[in-house]
Amino acid sequence: xxxxxxxxxxxxxxxxxxxxxxxxxxxxxxxxxxxxxxxxxxxxxxxxxxxxxxxxxxxxxxxxxxxxxxxxxxxxxxxxxxxxxxxxxxxxxxxxxxxxxxxxxxxxxxxxxxxxxxxxxxxxxxxxxxxxxxxxxxxxxxxxxxxxxxxxxxxxxxxxxxxxxxxxxxxxxxxxxxxxxxxxxxxxxxxxxxxxxxxxxxxxxxxxxxxxxxxxxxxxxxxxxxxxxxxxxxxxxxxxxxxxxxxxxxxxxxxxxxxxxxxxxxxxxxxxxxxxxxxxxxxxxxxxxxxxxxxxxxxxxxxxxxxxxxxxxxxxxxxxxxxx
Amino acid sequence: xxxxxxxxxxxxxxxxxxxxxxxxxxxxxxxxxxxxxxxxxxxxxxxxxxxxxxxxxxxxxxxxxxxxxxxxxxxxxxxxxxxxxxxxxxxxxxxxxxxxxxxxxxxxxxxxxxxxxxxxxxxxxxxxxxxxxxxxxxxxxxxxxxxxxxxxxxxxxxxxxxxxxxxxxxxxxxxxxxxxxxxxxxxxxxxxxxxxxxxxxxxxxxxxxxxxxxxxxxxxxxxxxxxxxxxxxxxxxxxxxxxxxxxxxxxxxxxxxxxxxxxxxxxxxxxxxxxxxxxxxxxxxxxxxxxxxxxxxxxxxxxxxxxxxxxxxxxxxxxxxxxxxxxxxxxxxxxxx
Numbered sequence: 001x002x003x004x005x006x007x008x009x010x011x012x013x014x015x016x017x018x019x020x021x022x023x024x025x026x027x028x029x030x031x032x033x034x035x036x037x038x039x040x041x042x043x044x045x046x047x048x049x050x051x052x053x054x055x056x057x058x059x060x061x062x063x064x065x066x067x068x069x070x071x072x073x074x075x076x077x078x079x080x081x082x083x084x085x086x087x088x089x090x091x092x093x094x095x096x097x098x099x100x101x102x103x104x105x106x107x108x109x110x111x112x113x114x115x116x117x118x119x120x121x122x123x124x125x126x127x128x129x130x131x132x133x134x135x136x137x138x139x140x141x142x143x144x145x146x147x148x149x150x151x152x153x154x155x156x157x158x159x160x161x162x163x164x165x166x167x168x169x170x171x172x173x174x175x176x177x178x179x180x181x182x183x184x185x186x187x188x189x190x191x192x193x194x195x196x197x198x199x200x201x202x203x204x205x206x207x208x209x210x211x212x213x214x215x216x217x218x219x220x221x222x223x224x225x226x227x228x229x230x231x232x233x234x235x236x237x238x239x240x241x242x243x244x245x246x247x248x249x250x251x252x253x254x255x256x257x258x259x260x261x262x263x264x265x266x267x268x269x270x271x272x273x274x275x276x277x278x279x280x281x282x283x284x285x286x287x288x289x290x291x292x293x294x295x296x297x298x299x300x301x302x303x304x305x306x307x308x309x310x311x312x313x314x315x316x317x318x319x320x321x322x323x324x
Numbered sequence: 325x326x327x328x329x330x331x332x333x334x335x336x337x338x339x340x341x342x343x344x345x346x347x348x349x350x351x352x353x354x355x356x357x358x359x360x361x362x363x364x365x366x367x368x369x370x371x372x373x374x375x376x377x378x379x380x381x382x383x384x385x386x387x388x389x390x391x392x393x394x395x396x397x398x399x400x401x402x403x404x405x406x407x408x409x410x411x412x413x414x415x416x417x418x419x420x421x422x423x424x425x426x427x428x429x430x431x432x433x434x435x436x437x438x439x440x441x442x443x444x445x446x447x448x449x450x451x452x453x454x455x456x457x458x459x460x461x462x463x464x465x466x467x468x469x470x471x472x473x474x475x476x477x478x479x480x481x482x483x484x485x486x487x488x489x490x491x492x493x494x495x496x497x498x499x500x501x502x503x504x505x506x507x508x509x510x511x512x513x514x515x516x517x518x519x520x521x522x523x524x525x526x527x528x529x530x531x532x533x534x535x536x537x538x539x540x541x542x543x544x545x546x547x548x549x550x551x552x553x554x555x556x557x558x559x560x561x562x563x564x565x566x567x568x569x570x571x572x573x574x575x576x577x578x579x580x581x582x583x584x585x586x587x588x589x590x591x592x593x594x595x596x597x598x599x600x601x602x603x604x605x606x607x608x609x610x611x612x613x614x615x616x617x618x619x620x621x622x623x624x625x626x627x628x629x630x631x632x633x634x635x636x637x638x639x640x641x642x643x644x645x646x647x648x649x650x651x652x653x654x655x656x657x658x659x660x661x
Contacts, residue, residue, distance in 0.1 A: 125636035132630025291472040298466025313453040
């Protein structure tokens, strides 16, 4: 297999990452250690799983902000179901959560497709509905460490080949996503509807099927991530996580996606997530409080989108392409 | 009368809203009676509407151009903090100064900050062609970051006496800030319907390329619009900190969803180019009536969230059917000819 050349944005991100890691390790001797790396891999697994779905949605030309709500709703409900039925099995939890996530994703896709609505506003609405529904009718009380099913603890501590199991899962999901996007006709159709829905339709692509796949895949991954997330933290609190969706989108966008859809790479998304995660967990090493987090991420995001958009604008001008 | 009838017919959305408005008022009035139709309730609604009304107008303007502004709440937070810093003597000594002078400086610096933030959004969107949703996502995180880094996430108390009175003063029973909101509605409505700039805002939303080829400058219009959005956000920020008497990042986070909800409910098309400010005014009133009813019914914030989200989806789906009926009708006409 021939490796493709790195894109310009990916080169920038890799240099930023390396420079940052060097600075932090010079300032703080504790930083470069197996433990830190292990922690980093573990904490970024959930975000990586979500990022795979977000990347696909962004490539298809849409934007989905309901995935954290889906993650919490499916994760929390399936754990409650698990406790009620007395089934202490991680596969049960994962499958139930994935099914709930899938169904919620299908709801998103159907609304977006049949009423031709803006994806952002639709998912903003559905995220409030999903989350509001759960908190009103299912419950908001957190599950204490004592009541938490043992299988979740085991799942949280499990390792494979010396690596956290979460991380292996994230890698597998990223590989599957890469395969779907770059090696299947389905993937080609996702890129095609991102570039131009009109042309894709005329080329004979089934828009409904493609959108159903994209949003239900996002839902499915969110469901899985819900269980991963609740296994990783000690206390299961259903009012956490929601509100972090924009950060995940930011991470994927930083990775250099063409913002009107139709382009984007898995490596870029991984780099974006790494940068955000590393900032989040290492600003402390530099002696800065976490309040500075948003400032740095905001700056990197703005620089990244500015660079990509400006290049596209310049090339559009040269080729006399007028687009919105 | 004829004119009004014609106007109602031509604008389905406003007439639907009017019906919704009347139904909501009657139902709430019937269910709650004295509790709802009391001067006290109306006065407290007038206060709350003014706090958030400016954000709704701002969001509507951004959506009219076919964009969206995710940074309004972050911008309001940052500008509020700047004003609170001035009034707590963090930037310069205020002990020796007259309170009125300090307040005027604070007002100007908050408005300057929010307008600059708006201008920055506009430049990113117009000059670098960044899609509005991602440009303002970036600035949202950036402005929040600035505010957090400046305050470490803590709230800043306003140290000047009298500033909180600005938002609580009333003329008779009507709060001054409510009058300010009504005046702003009239001005923005006038600008949009009667001036060249207003026409061009609609044209940018409908088709910027057509505007460009007919001699307009879409980029300039976008920058101007987002700057105006920033200015309106600044007014909202001042009202918020005056009512709470302190400033903190993250205050009013729920306003983001509500502002979009009001704009969509008011008939602003998220794809841009369609909608009237009058609709937004009606939308705000409906939302505020419901909001205060929810408070009387003691709904949890979660139930509220569920209702807002469901309402947003229902309104958009309803709009889809209304608009599609029009399209189908006009298609039939074409065929008949």
